[in-house]
Amino acid sequence: MQALRWIIPFALLVFVSLQCRQVGPPGGGRDGYGSRKSSGAERVPISRINREVNLKVDMVQRGTHGRKVIRPMTPRYITIHSTQNYTADAERHSVALKRGALRSPKTRTGNRIGYLIWHFTVDDKVAIQHMPTSEQGEHADFHGPGNRLSIGIEMCEHRGSSRVATMERTAKLTAILMKKHRIPLRNVVPHYHWPRRGRHPANKNCPHFLMDNGRPGAKWRGFLGRVNYYYQRLG
């Protein structure tokens, strides 16, 4: 009998502790990210994300070079590129665009104005805007909807730069533009998305470091995940 006085409370203690282990700690464990999201992601003021993007506005002069013809646009897509230029950061691209140095032969079915132009260039330190988002660029598919309806963002890949930092800054900028122009995530596309008439291959391997075997796959989905991560947090 003396022994039972100890065994019964001990058995109860074991039972209670086993029950607790089955329930587990509240809010923790494997689906911590998912449970945070379902209970409402932490809101981040758009001004803070804007600061982190570090956007500088340095437009190509209206009426010159890539902006010599003003073609109005209501953006419905955002097109992501990479420069494939291993020596130039965002600032050098900005200078080249302002000087009219990025020429491309104007043809009936190809480039429409004789210059390349896009809206933003992003590197691991800064994002620079070259033209208003209310104007069409010349960066995707000549006369196609990629040029007529999308904001073009070029990611730099110069030697010594951090690709991760460049991609994160691009994801933040993309999220802000989605919010501002009511563009859904499904309309955030790689350059690959827009076939170029008369070119082989028609679908460019761009941005090449986010493609799998030359086309969108796991890496592209991972990037869209980062865009959505910031988009969901914009207050």
Ligand SMILES: [Zn+2]
């Ligand atoms: Zn491209």
